[in-house]
Amino acid sequence: MTFDPAMLFALPLILALGVICLTVVCVVALLRARRTDTVSVVRALPDLAAVFLRRRRR
Structure with missing residues (x-):
């Protein structure tokens, strides 16, 4: 697979x-x-964010 500079744009x-x-x-x-x-x-968004933050810390 070659690098195509056009993909960069x-x-x-x-x-x-x-x-x-x-x-x-x-x-x-x-x-x-x-x-x-x-x-x-x-x-419900604050509760959902708290669940994800607790899960991420484990």
């Missing part, structure tokens, strides 16, 4: 496009969700 563009698509999908999902669902998910 294409990789950031591909990653940026992926981030933009992910952002659009998340925003559309939030807009389509019912308000009570969104509020309960946002309230």
